[in-house]
Structures are given as structure tokens and as C-alpha cells.
Amino acid sequence: MPLRALRFGLCQGLLARWFGTRRGASTLDWHGKISEMKKKIQSILPGGTWDQLNDTGHLPPEQADVVIVGGGVLGLSVAYWLKRLEKQRGAIRVLVVERDHTYSQASTGLSVGGIRQQFSLPENIQLSLFSVNFLRNINEYLAVVDDPPLDLQFNPSGYLLLSSEKGAAVMESNVKVQREEGAKICLMSPEQLRYKFPWINTEGVALASYGMENEGWFDPWCLLQGLRRKVQAMGVLFCHGEVTRFVSSSDHMETAGGEKLTLKRIHEVHVKMDHSLEYQPVECAVVINAAGAWSGQVAELAGIGTGPPGTLQGIKLPVEPRKRYVYIWHCPQGPGLETPFVTDTSGAYFRREGLGNNYLGGRSPSEEEEPDSGNLDVDHDFFQEKVWPPLAQRVPAFETLKVRRAWAGYYDYNTFDQNGVVGPHPLVVNMYFATGFSGHGLQQAPAVGRAVAELVLQGRFQTIDLSSFLFNRFYWGEKVQESNVI
Amino acid sequence: MAAPRAYLRLVSPVWNAGFGGARGLSGMVAPEGTQKKKRTLGQYLADHFSDVQALREYLTQRQMSKVHQKNWIPTNVKNQYGPYVAGAFFILKLGGSVKFQGQEWIGPNGYSQFRQGFLKFQTVPIEAVDASGCALNYNGLDNLLPLKELQTLSLQRCPHVDDWCLSHLYPLAHSLRELSLAGCPRVSERGLACLHHFQNLRRLDISSLPAVSNPSLTQILVEEMLPSCEVLGVDWTHGMKLAPEEPPQDTARPVPA
Numbered sequence: 178m179p180l181r182a183l184r185f186g187l188c189q190g191l192l193a194r195w196f197g198t199r200r201g202a203s204t205l206d207w208h209g210k211i212s213e214m215k216k217k218i219q220s221i222l223p224g225g226t227w228d229q230l231n232d233t234g235h236l237p238p239e240q241a242d243v244v245i246v247g248g249g250v251l252g253l254s255v256a257y258w259l260k261r262l263e264k265q266r267g268a269i270r271v272l273v274v275e276r277d278h279t280y281s282q283a284s285t286g287l288s289v290g291g292i293r294q295q296f297s298l299p300e301n302i303q304l305s306l307f308s309v310n311f312l313r314n315i316n317e318y319l320a321v322v323d324d325p326p327l328d329l330q331f332n333p334s335g336y337l338l339l340s341s342e343k344g345a346a347v348m349e350s351n352v353k354v355q356r357e358e359g360a361k362i363c364l365m366s367p368e369q370l371r372y373k374f375p376w377i378n379t380e381g382v383a384l385a386s387y388g389m390e391n392e393g394w395f396d397p398w399c400l401l402q403g404l405r406r407k408v409q410a411m412g413v414l415f416c417h418g419e420v421t422r423f424v425s426s427s428d429h430m431e432t433a434g435g436e437k438l439t440l441k442r443i444h445e446v447h448v449k450m451d452h453s454l455e456y457q458p459v460e461c462a463v464v465i466n467a468a469g470a471w472s473g474q475v476a477e478l479a480g481i482g483t484g485p486p487g488t489l490q491g492i493k494l495p496v497e498p499r500k501r502y503v504y505i506w507h508c509p510q511g512p513g514l515e516t517p518f519v520t521d522t523s524g525a526y527f528r529r530e531g532l533g534n535n536y537l538g539g540r541s542p543s544e545e546e547e548p549d550s551g552n553l554d555v556d557h558d559f560f561q562e563k564v565w566p567p568l569a570q571r572v573p574a575f576e577t578l579k580v581r582r583a584w585a586g587y588y589d590y591n592t593f594d595q596n597g598v599v600g601p602h603p604l605v606v607n608m609y610f611a612t613g614f615s616g617h618g619l620q621q622a623p624a625v626g627r628a629v630a631e632l633v634l635q636g637r638f639q640t641i642d643l644s645s646f647l648f649n650r651f652y653w654g655e656k657v658q659e660s661n662v663i
Numbered sequence: 664m665a666a667p668r669a670y671l672r673l674v675s676p677v678w679n680a681g682f683g684g685a686r687g688l689s690g691m692v693a694p695e696g697t698q699k700k701k702r703t704l705g706q707y708l709a710d711h712f713s714d715v716q717a718l719r720e721y722l723t724q725r726q727m728s729k730v731h732q733k734n735w736i737p738t739n740v741k742n743q744y745g746p747y748v749a750g751a752f753f754i755l756k757l758g759g760s761v762k763f764q765g766q767e768w769i770g771p772n773g774y775s776q777f778r779q780g781f782l783k784f785q786t787v788p789i790e791a792v793d794a795s796g797c798a799l800n801y802n803g804l805d806n807l808l809p810l811k812e813l814q815t816l817s818l819q820r821c822p823h824v825d826d827w828c829l830s831h832l833y834p835l836a837h838s839l840r841e842l843s844l845a846g847c848p849r850v851s852e853r854g855l856a857c858l859h860h861f862q863n864l865r866r867l868d869i870s871s872l873p874a875v876s877n878p879s880l881t882q883i884l885v886e887e888m889l890p891s892c893e894v895l896g897v898d899w900t901h902g903m904k905l906a907p908e909e910p911p912q913d914t915a916r917p918v919p920a
């Protein structure tokens with residue numbers, strides 16, 4: 178008898194646990210029921226735990242048309258343009274996979290937010306002009322009903338590039354190209370420079386170019402958050418996890434020249450969830466590699482660059498993280514409100530930061546000086562030895578200054594030619610790149626996103642022709658060199 | 664689609680001890696009844712919400728395009744009768760006033776009169792424009808940029824004039840003597856910084872700019888940047904009587920010709 182009761186009780190307990198909500202009221206565990214109901218009501222109310230239970234943010238869907246690896250400004254921009262250019266609302270399912278929702282190491286948040294048209298390549302000038310137009314109308318492009326307008330904090334103060342005697346001819350021809358593309362750039366002699374910016378020491382300066390409009394700096398976070406908010410409203414799915422593997426099928430082919438080629442197509446992306454050993458496979462048709470400084474690694478996951486050297490299969494995506502320091506200093510006698518984004522003949526740069534006589538600047542190290550990119554620690558000696566001396570020489574007021582803060586971030590550095598890589602891989606046919614912009618990716622993101630979306634949806638570039646940024650150039654050894662990399 | 668995934672998470676702590684547990688569980692979860700109800704409710708909301716959302720999105724877009732429409736560029740007029748006439752047409756249509764050299768002010772009420780006699784203005788430069796309270800934006804400013812003799816420009820309380828607009832004005836840098844930006848809700852210190860191109864400016868009104876984060880400091884910095892210009896700012900706010908409740912088409916505007 179007691180045994181049966183026990184078994185019965187056990188059974189009931191189990192059942193109650195399994196189908197607790199289904200069972201009718203029992204006088205026996207009335208209190209339990211009440212508290213259960215309370216809990217349920219609580220959880221349904223706003224702010225209750227129900228919301229959390231409903232949050233499937235940690236799980237990606239089992240299927241998506243396009244999986245974007247990397248939720249930085251480039252990945253989000255591709256997502257935006259895919260949704261914006263889709264034929265019919267909701268036609269394509271886009272998933273953005275980002276492993277770090279705090280973006281603690283992402284280049285986007287650690288950049289200095291500059292935008293300029295003073296490039297040497299027409300493509301880069303066009304990308305930047307398109308993007309500045311996007312930024313000017315950001316509250317139309319990224320408007321979300323009921324959400325407050327974005328405050329991009331754009332400082333239209335222009336870039337001032339200084340050139341030595343040696344670089345003057347190149348600068349002049351660059352400015353010609355920039356003007357032809359529609360940029361508002363003017364050339365200045367040292368004398369004009371002294372008149373306009375009396376705080377500059379023009380020693381060693383032969384020529385300067387100065388952006389009158391559409392150049393300056395803005396808040397990169399605002400663009401990132403604005404894009405995020407908008408693409409979410411457009412139905413783009415987000416997932417917090419890391420892409421760790423691609424499952425693909427291969428087709429073996431032979432070229433006319435007899436070279437054996439293996440064409441691959443990715444079918445599944447494995448997304449590893451944060452703090453867990455689990456992964457979720459996501460079936461997909463297209464993968465966008467927008468993993469910034471880490472896009473070389475992501476490409477390798479897809480087998481890119483793993484073939485024998487000298488073959489197309491053996492060519493890596495030449496994008497790697499390169500550490501860059503940014504310092505903020507205070508200088509009470511420093512240049513005033515008119516200060517543009519100045520880049521010196523030495524390559525050191527600075528700009529004003531806010532109104533309180535604070536300035537922000539840095540310098541790209543030479544190839545031999547490249548610091549270890551294993552961490553984001555700041556080398557303060559680099560400022561003392563490499564940044565400060567040329568800047569103090571250029572702006573004598575900077576002889577006395579106090580460094581207030583510094584940080585480091587990664588350039589998504591293209592070691593081949595310091596330019597972006599856009600479009601599909603020739604062998605992994607459904608992986609598209611949007612990466613490698615080596616220090617000017619933020620400002621070009623709105624335009625690059627559109628170009629990649631056009632390729633995915635329409636099969637060709639429509640707004641800006643970026644054919645020279647295709648992956649194939651690494652195979653042919655054709656550099657598209659940009660002379661103005663800061 | 665949303666419902667089964669929610670349940671997936673509900674049970675996963677129990678079942679996910681092994682590998683790959685996140686998969687394929689959706690079939691074996693939670694009481695059917697609740698699941699069904701939730702799904703339909705969710706769908707109902709999603710369907711209707713997206714409709715309402717789409718409608719509201721459309722309305723916002725339309726509102727924005729209205730501003731764009733107002734800021735047209737009368738290309739035909741410009742090609743045929745020159746920049747002065749085109750500029751005047753544009754400003755008058757927008758509800759502002761213009762002053763040709765040696766003439767009286769022409770206000771929005773003088774529009775029809777101007778239409779009849781505009782031919783005689785073809786070669787007369789415009790020296791002053793008052794666009795106070797007008798829906799002028801970045802694109803519309805293109806109509807003013809060819810007015811090389813423009814000396815006085817008032818953009819007071821223009822709701823769409825922002826920092827981008829100020830950076831767009833540099834072609835007027837040589838001629839402009841007086842500029843008023845008072846009460847422009849979207850002008851900040853970032854835009855004011857590009858006024859350093861305007862070295863001929865004698866009078867600049869930057870009072871009542873709510874987007875300027877630090878008005879007194881900003882005024883000092885602007886004064887340093889434009890040493891030969893009188894800058895009206897914080898100290899003058901009370902004296903200026905720029906009450907925000909004033910209707911945009913106030914009577915203080917110049918008497919129409």
C-alpha cells in the first residue's frame with residue numbers, strides 16, 4: 178500500500194512537472210498552483226521574465242538566404258542595402274552573425290571617424306562621395322518610425338593634407354582627379370596656408386590640399402547604432418555567436434589551359450554560441466565576409482588560401498589586423514575652432530576633439546615598426562618618439578601638451594595594396610568580401626554595402642564600378658595602389 | 664516561427680547536456696495548446712503591426728519628400744534668365760524676401776508682381792536674402808550659391824538648416840558681410856567652425872541655438888576665429904526678442920515692395 182502511494186505520488190509529481198499548467202486544480206498543492214500562477218502572470222507582464230524566455234537572440238535561425246559574418250559597420254551596411262534593394266518586402270532572409278555585442282575590439286568603434294575625398298583612386302573618391310551623401314541624409318536613409326533622429330555629430334572641418342617638395346606633383350595630380358570626380362578640394366601655397374592657419378609652421382611644406390566641403394569627422398558609434406536599429410526594423414536577424422566553420426560542396430573542373438580547379442559552394446555556416454560548446458548550423462545561399470581585421474581568418478575557414486602556392490587556391494585573402502594607436506592630448510595654446518583634420522608631411526595626423534583645447538592624433542608606423550597585433554595595449558613611447566616630434570615641429574604650440582588618453586584599434590589592413598576587397602571569391606563562389614579597407618573602411622561603408630548588395634542581387638556593380646577591387650587582382654598581381662593612406 | 668524557438672530555449676537547460684542539443688528539439692516541446700495560441704497571436708500582431716508600420720513609414724517618407732520638393736532648383740529659369748531671377752523666384756516661392764541692388768525689399772506678397780516684371784532684374788545682383796523661418800534645406804541653398812554679390816543673409820529659425828548647410832555656404836565667403844543663424848534648431852558649434860572661411864563677415868548672429876552644447880565658450884571661440892566680426896550670441900539673447908513661439912511668418916520681415 179505505501180509503495181503504491183509512493184509510486185502514485187511520484188508519478189503525479191513527474192506529470193505535474195511535465196504538464197504542470199495543464200492539470201486541473203488540486204486541493205493538495207493549491208499553494209504551489211497559486212505561486213505558479215503568480216509567476217506566470219508576472220512573466221507575461223512587461224519587464225517580466227517572459228521577455229527573456231522569448232528572446233531567441235542567442236540562437237540563429239536554421240536557414241537564411243544571406244549570412245553576414247561580422248556586425249561592424251561594413252556588415253551592417255551590406256545588410257541594409259540588401260533589404261533596401263530587395264524586390265519585395267521580406268523577400269530575402271538576412272542573418273548577421275557577430276561574436277562580440279560590445280564591439281570591444283571592432284575597428285568601427287575604435288576609429289577616429291574621419292571622412293575625406295582626398296584619395297588618389299577615382300573609386301575611393303566616388304565611394305567617399307556617395308557615403309558623404311548618405312551621411313548627410315542619414316535620417317532619411319536610416320529613419321525608424323518612433324525612434325529619435327540620429328545625431329551623427331558631423332564636424333565639417335575638412336582635411337588638410339600637407340606635402341613636401343617631393344610629393345607636390347603627385348598631390349597636384351591627385352587633386353585634379355578629385356575635382357573631376359566632383360570633390361570640393363582646393364590647393365594652397367605655403368603662403369596661403371600661413372594666412373589661413375597662422376599656427377602652422379610651413380617649413381618643408383611645398384603644397385597643401387584642403388577640403389572645403391564634405392570632409393571632416395563624425396561619431397562612428399552613431400552610424401553603427403543607426404544602421405543596427407534600422408536593419409533590425411527592416412527584419413534583418415541578428416545572432417550573437419562566432420562563425421567557426423563552413424560546410425561546402427566541391428566541383429572539380431579543368432581550365433582550357435589544363436589547370437585543375439575546385440569550385441566550392443558553401444551550404445552551411447556553423448555558428449558557435451557564446452560561452453558554450455554548441456554550434457548551430459545555418460543553411461545559406463550566400464556568405465558575406467565582413468569580419469574586418471579578422472576576415473583573413475574567416476576566408477581561411479572557407480579553404481581560401483589553403484591550396485598549393487602559386488595556384489588560385491593557394492592565394493590567401495591578404496587582410497590582417499594591424500595595430501594603430503590614437504592619442505588624445507590637451508594643449509591650452511593649441512589651434513582654434515577652425516582646425517581641420519591635418520595630416521603632416523611625416524604622415525602624423527591630428528584633429529580637434531571637442532571645444533576644450535583637446536586634440537586627437539596618431540601616425541601609422543613604418544613596416545619595420547609594426548607592433549605586435551596580439552593585444553590592444555598602447556605604446557606610449559611611440560607618441561613620444563614618433564608622433565609628437567613631427568607634430569610639435571608643424572604646430573609649435575604643441576611643444577607643450579599633455580596626453581590625456583590613448584587607445585589602440587585594428588586596421589583591417591590589406592597587405593597587398595591597402596585597398597578594399599569587394600565581391601565574390603573566384604573559387605568559393607558564394608563567399609562575397611566587404612573588407613580590407615585599411616583605415617578608410619568606416620567612411621566608405623555606406624557605399625561599399627550598396628556595391629556588394631548590387632552584386633549579390635543583380636550580379637553586377639551598378640552605382641559605382643568596383644571591378645578593380647575584386648579578389649582576382651591578387652592572382653594577377655595587379656595592385657590598385659592608393660597613395661593617400663593615412 | 665518565433666514560438667517554437669522560444670520553447671526551445673525553455674527546455675534546453677534540461678536537454679542540452681550533450682552536444683548539438685540546440686537542434687531538432689522544436690518538435691518535442693511544450694503543450695500544444697499554448698503553442699498554437701501563441702503563434703496565432705504573434706502572427707496577428709506581426710501582420711497588423713507591419714501594416715501600420717509600413718503606413719507610418721510611408722507617411723514619414725512623404726513628409727520628408729515634401730521638404731525636398733520645396734527645395735527645387737528652377738533650372739530652366741536659371742538657364743534662361745540667370746541666377747538672380749532664379750534665386751529670387753526660389754526664395755519668394757519659399758516664403759522669403761529678396762533685395763536686389765538699389766531696389767526695395769520684395770517679400771512673398773510681391774511674388775505675382777515680381778513675376779510680371781522680373782525681366783528687368785536679369786542683370787541686377789541680389790544683395791540680401793531673408794529666408795527667416797523658411798523650409799530651406801541643403802539642396803535649396805544651391806540657388807543662393809551663384810549670388811556672388813550677396814552681402815546679407817538671414818536664415819533665422821530655419822528648421823532644416825543644419826551644420827551641413829553651413830559647410831555648403833563657402834562659395835559666398837567673399838561677399839557675405841552679415842549672416843544671421845539665430846534660432847536655427849539644428850545648427851551646432853560643429854557647423855559654426857566652418858564659418859572661418861568668411862573672413863569678410865562683419866556681423867554674425869548665433870543667438871538662441873539650442874543645439875550648441877556650450878554657448879558662451881562657443882561664442883568666444885567664434886570670436887577668436889573671426890577677429891573682425893561682431894558676434895551676437897548669448898549675451899544678447901534677451902535683448903534680441905527671438906521668442907520661439909513667434910510664428911515663422913512674422914511681421915518683422917521687411918515690408919513687401
Ligand SMILES: Cc1cc2nc3c(=O)[nH]c(=O)nc-3n(C[C@H](O)[C@H](O)[C@H](O)COP(=O)(O)OP(=O)(O)OC[C@H]3O[C@@H](n4cnc5c(N)ncnc54)[C@H](O)[C@@H]3O)c2cc1C
Binds near residue numbers: 250274291292468
Ligand atoms: C585607429 C583607427 C582609426 C581609424 N580611422 C578611420 C577613419 O578616420 N576613417 C575611416 O573611414 N576609417 C577609419 N578606420 C578604419 C575603420 O575603422 C575600419 O575600416 C572599419 O571600421 C571596418 O569595418 P568592419 O565592419 O569591416 O570591421 P569591424 O568594425 O572590426 O567589424 C568586424 C566585426 O566582425 C566580427 N567578427 C570577426 N570574426 C568573426 C567571426 N568569425 N564570427 C563572427 N563575428 C566575427 C568582429 O567581432 C567585429 O565586430 C580606423 C581604424 C582604426 C583602428
